[in-house]
Amino acid sequence: LRHIESSSVANFLQDANPVIVAEAARAINDIPIVDALPDLAYLIDEPDKILAFPVGDVDHPGPRDAVLRRVLNANSRVGDSNSALALATFAAATTAPEKARAEAIALLADWEKPSGRDRITGLWRPLPKRDATVAADALQPFLGELQKSKSNPIKLAATKAAGVLNITAEGFDALDVVKDKSAPSNVRVEALRSLANQNDARLAEAVNVALTDENEQVRKAATTIHAQLDPDEALAQLSKVLSAGTTAEKQNAFATLGSMNLPASDAILAEWANKLVARAVAPELQLDVLDAAAKKTNMLVKSSLERFERSRPANDDLRSYRECLFGGNAEEGRRIFFERPEASCVRCHKYQGEGGEVAPDVTLIGATKNREYLLESITFPNKHIAPGFENVIVTLKNGTTYAGIIKSETKDTLEINSGEDGIVRMRISDIKRRERGLSGMPEELRQVLSKHDLRDLVEFLAAPKQALNTPAMTAPASIVAPPAPARALDEKPNAVGNDAVQAQKKLREALEQAPRTAPAPAAPAPQKRTPPAE
Numbered sequence: 001l002r003h004i005e006s007s008s009v010a011n012f013l014q015d016a017n018p019v020i021v022a023e024a025a026r027a028i029n030d031i032p033i034v035d036a037l038p039d040l041a042y043l044i045d046e047p048d049k050i051l052a053f054p055v056g057d058v059d060h061p062g063p064r065d066a067v068l069r070r071v072l073n074a075n076s077r078v079g080d081s082n083s084a085l086a087l088a089t090f091a092a093a094t095t096a097p098e099k100a101r102a103e104a105i106a107l108l109a110d111w112e113k114p115s116g117r118d119r120i121t122g123l124w125r126p127l128p129k130r131d132a133t134v135a136a137d138a139l140q141p142f143l144g145e146l147q148k149s150k151s152n153p154i155k156l157a158a159t160k161a162a163g164v165l166n167i168t169a170e171g172f173d174a175l176d177v178v179k180d181k182s183a184p185s186n187v188r189v190e191a192l193r194s195l196a197n198q199n200d201a202r203l204a205e206a207v208n209v210a211l212t213d214e215n216e217q218v219r220k221a222a223t224t225i226h227a228q229l230d231p232d233e234a235l236a237q238l239s240k241v242l243s244a245g246t247t248a249e250k251q252n253a254f255a256t257l258g259s260m261n262l263p264a265s266d267a268i269l270a271e272w273a274n275k276l277v278a279r280a281v282a283p284e285l286q287l288d289v290l291d292a293a294a295k296k297t298n299m300l301v302k303s304s305l306e307r308f309e310r311s312r313p314a315n316d317d318l319r320s321y322r323e324c325l326f327g328g329n330a331e332e333g334r335r336i337f338f339e340r341p342e343a344s345c346v347r348c349h350k351y352q353g354e355g356g357e358v359a360p361d362v363t364l365i366g367a368t369k370n371r372e373y374l375l376e377s378i379t380f381p382n383k384h385i386a387p388g389f390e391n392v393i394v395t396l397k398n399g400t401t402y403a404g405i406i407k408s409e410t411k412d413t414l415e416i417n418s419g420e421d422g423i424v425r426m427r428i429s430d431i432k433r434r435e436r437g438l439s440g441m442p443e444e445l446r447q448v449l450s451k452h453d454l455r456d457l458v459e460f461l462a463a464p465k466q467a468l469n470t471p472a473m474t475a476p477a478s479i480v481a482p483p484a485p486a487r488a489l490d491e492k493p494n495a496v497g498n499d500a501v502q503a504q505k506k507l508r509e510a511l512e513q514a515p516r517t518a519p520a521p522a523a524p525a526p527q528k529r530t531p532p533a534e
Contacts, residue, residue: 002027010039018053022063029070030121032077041074043067044086047093068100073120076107079130084108084138091154092142102157105146109161111135122341136165144169152184159187163194178206181214189221196225204229211237220252227256235264242268247327251288258292266298273304277311284327287451318372321379321446324455325371333460342448345457357417366462374461378454379446392416395433396426 001009010033012024025043028036043050050071056062072090075083090096091104107119112132118125139146139161146158147169159177162168177183177191192210195203207229210222223241227234234256241253254272257265273293275281281289290308293301312319337345338354348359365374376383393403394416404418415425446454 002031002033005031005033007033007035007039009033010036013039013043018063018067021053022066025067025070029073029118032118032125037074038078040071041078041083041086043071044075044090047090047096051096065097065100068097069103070120072100072104072107073118076111076114076119077127079111079127081134081138084111084134088135088138088142091139091158092145098151098153102151102153105139105154105157105161108135108139109157109164111165117342120341122344132165135161136167139165140167140169143167144171147172152187156184156187156190159190159194163190163197166198168198174200175202175206178218179209185215185217188215188218192218192221192225196228216246216248220249223249223252224256227260231260231262232264235260235262235268239268242272247282247284248329250285251327254285254288254292258295266296266301269293269296270298270300270304273301273308277304277308283323283325287323287327287455290323291451317380317383318376321375321451321454324375324451324458326455326459328452328455328457328459330456330460330463333456333458333463336449336453336457337460340449340453343445343453343457362461366464371458371462374458375454378449378457381445391436393435394426394431396430397432398430402426 009024009027012020013028015021015024025040027033028040050064050067053064053067054062055064072087075087087104087108091101091108093101107114111134112130114127114130116124116126143158143162146154147162148171149155149158159174162172162174168174174191174194178188178195180188183191188210192206195206200206203225207222207226210218211226213219213222223234223237226237238253238257241249245253254269257269269289269292272281272289276286276289276293290305293305296302316322336343337349337351346355348356350357350359350361350363352363369377391403392406393401394414395401402416402418402421402424404416404421404424406414407417407423408415412428413425414428414431415423418424449457
C-alpha cells in the first residue's frame with residue numbers, strides 16, 4: 001500500500017500497536033499520500049491516544065514524537081479552518097509536550113506563507129499562499145494564556161505569532177515586555193517586532209529604549225526597526241555601530257544598510273567595498289559587506305564588488321566561500337545541524353552522543369581540524385573522505401542496490417551500515433558487483449544552504465564545546481533525505497526494541513505483499529472530524 005501510495009494505509013492509523021501507527025503516519029506524510037493526509041490530521045483529535053505512545057530515549061526513540069510531528073504537519077498541510085483550530089487547541093493543552101505545543105504555534109504563525117519545504121522530510125513540497133485570518137481567528141482565544149506561559153519556548157512562539165498574525169491578547173503589553181530586562185531576550189525581541197508589525201503608536205518609544213539596552217540581541221532588533229522608522233537618524237546610529245559596536249552588531253548594521261535606499265547608505269557601503277578590495281575588512285565581516293553591497297545598484301559599489309571578485313584566486317576551490325570561515329553564530333549553527341531537514345547533518349553525524357553512525361563523530365572535530373578543513377568538507381565533501389567512512393555501493397544478483405559503510409566482512413558475509421536501510425547483512429555469494437562510492441554527504445549542500453548558514457555551521461563545529469551554553473538538543477523527528485521511501489531521524493535503523501522491529505517488519509511485509517488492487521485492510525476506519533456548526 002505504501003509502495004503504490006494507496007490511501008487505504010490510513011486504516012492502520014487506528015491499529016492498537018503504536019509502532020504500526022507510526023509506520024502508517026510515516027507513509028502518509030513522508031511519501032506523501034495526499035488523499036490520506038486528512039486522516040492523519042484527524043489524529044490530533046485523539047491527543048490522549050498519541051501521548052500514551054512510548055517516548056523512548058536517544059538511542060531507542062519511541063513512536064510518540066514520530067507520530068505527533070506528522071499529525072501537526074498534516075494539519076498544517078490540510079490547511080482548513082478546522083485544522084487551524086485543532087492546532088491552536090493542541091497548543092493550549094498543557095498536557096502536551098512543550099516542544100510540540102511550540103511547533104503547533106509556529107505552524108499557525110507560518111500559515112499564510114508556509115515554507116516550500118516539508119517540515120518533516122525537508123523535500124520541496126510548496127503550498128499555496130493562504131488566508132492568515134484563518135490562523136489568527138483560531139489562535140486568538142488562546143493567545144493570552146500562551147503569552148503568559150511559564151515556558152519560554154511557548155511564550156516566544158506565541159509572541160512571535162501575535163506579531164506575524166497581527167493579533168493581541170488582553171493583559172499582555174508588548175511594550176512592557178520590551179522594557180522588562182528580566183524577560184528572556186528572544187521574547188523581548190519578538191515583542192518589539194510585534195509592535196512594529198502592528199504599527200503600534202508606542203513603537204518609537206520601544207525602539208529608543210531598546211537601542212540602549214544592555215542586551216545585544218535587543219539592540220540589534222531595535223537598530224533594524226529604527227532604520228525603517230527614521231532612516232536619517234538611523235544612519236548616524238549605524239555609523240557609530242560600525243565604529244564601536246560588537247561583531248554581531250556590525251553584521252546587523254551591514255544587513256540594515258543593504259536594505260536602505262538612501263544615497264548616504266550607498267556611500268557608506270561604497271567605502272566598505274573599497275576596504276574589501278584592499279583586504280582591510282575583518283574576516284568576520286566580509287560576508288556581511290558582500291551581501292549588503294550586492295543589493296545595491298550604485299556604480300561605485302558594483303565596481304568595487306567586481307574588482308573583488310576578479311581578485312579571487314582561480315585555483316582556489318574555496319575562493320567563493322572563504323568569507324564563510326569566520327563570524328558565524330554557533331547557536332544558529334547548532335540549529336542547522338540538529339533541526340534543518342534540508343541539511344540533515346545529525347542524520348549521519350554524531351554530536352555529543354546524538355545522531356547517526358554512518359559519518360564521522362564531529363563532537364571534537366574543531367579541536368583537530370581547522371576552519372578551512374571544516375568548510376571544505378561541507379562544500380566539497382568528496383575531496384577528503386575521513387578514513388573508515390568510505391562508501392561502498394553493492395549490487396546484488398537480484399538487482400537490489402545498497403550503499404553504505406562497511407562495518408564488517410568475512411569470507412561468507414558482508415555487513416554495511418546504510419543511511420537509508422540501516423544495518424544490512426548479505427551473503428558474499430549474492431553479490432554481483434561492488435564499487436567504491438562517493439561521500440554520503442551531498443555535494444549539493446552548498447547550494448541548499450546559504451553562505452550565512454555555512455558560516456554558522458562552521459562556527460558551531462569549530463567552537464570550543466564549553467562556549468555553547470546549552471547541551472546538544474535531542475534531534476527532532478524531522479530529518480530525512482531522499483530517495484523515497486524517506487526514513488526520518490526518529491526511524492533509527494535497528495535502534496528500537498525487538499517488539500518494535502518485529503512490528504515494523506510485520507507491517508512492511510503486509511504492505512509489500514499486498515496486490516495493486518488490494519482491498520482496504522480489515523482495520524477500523526479512521527474517525528472523521530465533524531466540522532463545528534456554523
